[in-house]
Amino acid sequence: MKPTIEYIQEHFDAYNRQFFDGALPTLPIKLSHAKGFLGKVTFVRKRQGLFGGYRNEDFVLRINVRIDLPEEVVQDTILHEMIHYYIAVNQLKDTSAHGRLFRAEMARINEEGHRHITISHRLNDEQKAQATIHKERAVAIVHFSDGKIGVKVVPKQEKHIRYWHKMAMRRFAIDRIDWILSADPYFAQFPSSIAMRIFIIPKPEDLPLDKTTILFS
Ligand SMILES: [Zn+2]
Numbered sequence: 001m002k003p004t005i006e007y008i009q010e011h012f013d014a015y016n017r018q019f020f021d022g023a024l025p026t027l028p029i030k031l032s033h034a035k036g037f038l039g040k041v042t043f044v045r046k047r048q049g050l051f052g053g054y055r056n057e058d059f060v061l062r063i064n065v066r067i068d069l070p071e072e073v074v075q076d077t078i079l080h081e082m083i084h085y086y087i088a089v090n091q092l093k094d095t096s097a098h099g100r101l102f103r104a105e106m107a108r109i110n111e112e113g114h115r116h117i118t119i120s121h122r123l124n125d126e127q128k129a130q131a132t133i134h135k136e137r138a139v140a141i142v143h144f145s146d147g148k149i150g151v152k153v154v155p156k157q158e159k160h161i162r163y164w165h166k167m168a169m170r171r172f173a174i175d176r177i178d179w180i181l182s183a184d185p186y187f188a189q190f191p192s193s194i195a196m197r198i199f200i201i202p203k204p205e206d207l208p209l210d211k212t213t214i215l216f217s
Pocket residue numbers: 080084097098119120121
């Protein structure tokens with residue numbers, strides 16, 4: 001999933017009540033497409049008068065929506081950033097960016113909430129694999145003239161889809177091609193390419209077509 005600002009806000013509020021006694025002040029939430037991080041809390045460290053200390057202000061929570069991630073990873077990312085926010089907004093001292101305090105809060109929330117928050121801002125290999133499995137694919141559901149049904153996954157770009165459609169209609173005896181966008185892991189088993197190779201589906205009734213968007217037929 002790629003979360004919306006509303007989704008992040010809703011979860012921020014729920015987690016705030018569940019894990020922080022509702023004590024975290026609301027802050028602006030932004031979506032980011034930058035590479036290299038899943039989430040980020042930024043703030044400005046402002047001096048309080050000439051001899052005063054510093055205060056952290058102007059907090060912003062950024063959640064990355066560049067890649068489609070499993071919902072649990074998105075939720076754990078929001079929680080990870082909320083721990084950073086909790087520490088910074090309360091001016092608490094930690095031993096490092098993910099120091100003793102951060103880890104203690106992380107352990108508490110993981111235990112209380114059965115979560116899997118980690119100290120990483122990047123995806124681990126398992127999460128990366130999950131992300132590829134869940135990515136949205138352009139899928140051709142090919143209805144052959146003899147009644148057989150075939151599947152072909154094509155790179156999700158209009159030029160590839162149009163090219164493949166044209167070539168397939170020319171080369172094979174086809175009644176119709178339904179093009180769908182699907183994030184269903186079922187379609188991860190088919191290689192994504194523009195090769196003119198169609199996989200016949202022995203039991204077309206097993207195709208996960210209920211939650212898909214039809215691009216065109
Ligand atoms: Zn962090």
